[in-house]
Amino acid sequence: MEWLQQLINGISLGSIYALIALGYTMVYGIIKLINFAHGEVFMIGAFIGYISIAGWGLGFFPALLLSMTVCAVIGVVIERIAYKRLRNATRIAALITAIGVSLLIQNGVIYLRGAQPAAYPDVFANKSFNLFGAQISTQAILILSVSVVLMLILQFVVHKTKIGKAMRAVSYDAEAAKLMGINVDNTISATFAIGSALAGAAGVIFGIYYTKIDPLMGVIPGLKAFVAAVLGGIGIIPGAVAGGLVLGVVETVVSALGFSPWRDAAAFIILILILIFKPSGLFGKNTREKV
Amino acid sequence: MKFKRAWSLLAAMTLGVGLLAACGQEGKDGASGGKDGDEIKIGVNLELSGAVASYGTSEADGIQLAVDEINKDGGIDGKKIKLVKIDNKSDPAEATNAAIKLTTQENVVAIIGAATSGATVAQAQIANDNKTPLISPSGTSPTVTVNDKGEVNEYVFRTSFIDPFQGTVAANFAANDLGVKNVAIFSDNASDYSKGLASSFKKDFEKSGGKIVAEESYVAKDSDFRSTLTRIKSAKPEFIFIPGYYEEVGLIVKQAREMGIDVPLMGADGWDSPILMDLAGAEALNNTFTTNHYSSDDPDGAVKAFNDKFNDKYSKAPDAFNALGYDTVYLLKDAIERAGSADSTKIKDELAKTDGLDLVTGNYSVDENHHPIKSATILEYKDGEQVFNTKVNP
Structure with missing residues (x-):
């Protein structure tokens, strides 16, 4: 049952990509900015989880909530300081600023604690059991359930609450939303807060599942999540989840076939192919450019 | 206008080169002082x-x-x-x-x-x-x-x-002391060190009559090894040689044990770091061996x-x-x-x-x-x- 084991491996990896990709896609959906500092929020989330578990002895759920809260605040602060005044600037200016913020956070963390990795403590006794010949660990199950619950909550927030309605309105047409009395600034901040909280959660989950965290850990997962978001159709929330899962499974399949050194390359080949053949992504509609 | 700028650039460059040369000169003079x-x-x-x-x-x-x-x-x-x-x-x-x-x-x-x-x-x-x-x-x-x-x-x-020697020692130890026949190699594709050890291990282990049943590689900085380990596990090795550095090896050992791979694992001096223990955990590291330069328990x-x-x-x-x-x-x-x-x-x-x-x-x-x-x-x-x-x- 090797394929079943590989499918489980792929889905676990993919659900982490999906959680990060959600933040990318939400921010892009609302202000058309690719927030390259998002991977760094993920890294900070992992470190906050680490400090609260290893340093203060908190359990998994309090650490997860704390990390999500702090990341939400950091996301809003980044938006207010770095991106808000560039809202009417060219998109390339905002993009370059995002890369700058990303480098600032990486090197700031290296300055504060050094570049050496840290090892996540074991929060649960990790048991694995056998399902049709595949080994599933309790950790993998926990990761999947936490990811699914968070995605359901997000779906609820976006579609059933007032702030969700405001986010969809701003995303559709910011000017019109403003005229209708929606506070666009607060709505954008809320989007950053939610996206960053999800990245923080992904950071804690990553730490528990993969053990090792370091200040540059956000770079590759951040880029992969970006690929996942583009794959699903950037700006489309279900697309980010699907893109993340597909990417996780594809990477696992590449390794499973014995091409593990090609795994990262496979992710970026997908990005190139998508951009060539279906730039709007798997879930995107082809919109004709208006003249 | 354009000419003027070109001239000033040239002048600046000449100055710069002059300064650099001066620095070099000064350095050399300081040298004799330091050495004698x-x-x-x-x-x-x-x-x-x-x-x-x-x-x-x-x-x-x-x-x-x-x-x-x-x-x-x-x-x-x-x-x-x-x-x-x-x-x-x-x-x-x-x-x-x-x-x-x-x-x-x-x-x-x-x-x-x-x-x-x-x-x-x-x-x-x-x-x-x-x-x-x-x-x-x-x-x-x-x-x-x-x-x-x-x-x-x-x-x-x-x-x-040197590496080939560590690979040879590991191969002899696996074949003679542990008595295993079918082994897997899992090496770091981005490191000369890891590849060097893997190739000398392979050569010497095959020379002593053993069989390499799986040969896989990873790239430094990876954190997910489960899919490749699943592949290795299905080849049923009795021993896995992992000549990598501690940052990845710690995760490999932990993930391998979680997946139920309980055969002896072996590496070389790249494993030697307290961080390996933090990453893998003491229990996962039981039944693992390393070749090393030195042991503080040596009598x-x-x-x-x-x-x-x-x-x-x-x-x-x-x-x-x-x-x-x-x-x-x-x-x-x-x-x-x-x-x-x-x-x-x-x-x-x-x-x-x-x-x-x-x-x-x-x-x-x-x-x-x-x-x-x-x-x-x-x-x-x-x-x-x-x-x-x-x-x-x-």
Whole structure:
């Protein structure tokens, strides 16, 4: 049952990509900015989880909530300081600023604690059991359930609450939303807060599942999540989840076939192919450019 | 307008070149002062931060212990040793810059470093060009002292044994002591060190009649090894050889045990770091072995004496990198004493003639490729402790 084991491996990896990709896609959906500092929020989330578990002895759920809260605040602060005044600037200016913020956070963390990795403590006794010949660990199950619950909550927030309605309105047409009395600034901040909280959660989950965290850990997962978001159709929330899962499974399949050194390359080949053949992504509609 | 700008640019460039040349000049003058003064300046170019900071800082501690000891006893031929330490941030490009700085600005008589083969190879050309001996305490790749064309890097030496030897020792240990027949190799595709060990292991294990049932690789900085491990598991090996560095190996060991791979795992000196224990956990590390330069449990007298001195200064038991750093200073001291002066070229000649020097990590001789001839130790992890298993001679 090797394929079943590989499918489980792929889905676990993919659900982490999906959680990060959600933040990318939400921010892009609302202000058309690719927030390259998002991977760094993920890294900070992992470190906050680490400090609260290893340093203060908190359990998994309090650490997860704390990390999500702090990341939400950091996301809003980044938006207010770095991106808000560039809202009417060219998109390339905002993009370059995002890369700058990303480098600032990486090197700031290296300055504060050094570049050496840290090892996540074991929060649960990790048991694995056998399902049709595949080994599933309790950790993998926990990761999947936490990811699914968070995605359901997000779906609820976006579609059933007032702030969700405001986010969809701003995303559709910011000017019109403003005229209708929606506070666009607060709505954008809320989007950053939610996206960053999800990245923080992904950071804690990553730490528990993969053990090792370091200040540059956000770079590759951040880029992969970006690929996942583009794959699903950037700006489309279900697309980010699907893109993340597909990417996780594809990477696992590449390794499973014995091409593990090609795994990262496979992710970026997908990005190139998508951009060539279906730039709007798997879930995107082809919109004709208006003249 | 355009002309004017071009002229001013040219003028600025000329000025700049002039300044640089002046700097170089000044550097060379300073040199003679450093070399013939009443102190011997030795450069240290180590990984004090970054991915493999644990190796570099351990070696720096060992080096400092040896230098303090020598200076307390009156130095080498009455001259005190002065260390110039530069952090290469675990990056070959930074290591090259550090070597340029040490040779052209600091004018050291010799450089100790770097801890990894990649960062040492990056400086080899500079050491040869500037005629400054370069001794890597733990650069175990053969390419450190022999370049791609098969020529010996005249000025480059090392304290540790070389990769093929570690691979050979591991292969013999697996075949003879553990008695396994079907093994898998899981190596780091981005590292010469890992690939070198894997190929010598493969050659020697197959020579002794064993079979390699799976050969997989990963890329440094990966954190998900489950899919490749699943593939390895289905090949049913009785033993897995994982010649990598501790950052990835820690995760591989942990993930392998979680997936129910309970066969013996083995690696080399790249595993040696306290961080490995944090990443993998003591339980997962049971039934794993490493080849290493040294063990603090070794019953040998010289090792005991070193342990005590180290413990007095740093209040902890030394690891292999501490011992190699310490030995590198004594290797250099021996050559300087035989040369009779701190002249870089003479030191190089004497280093190449080192024969039967007793060091903490074993009796040291050097062959024509600047590869040391010395013994290796096999360690086993038992409930979070590294335990001396056996010693293998070349």
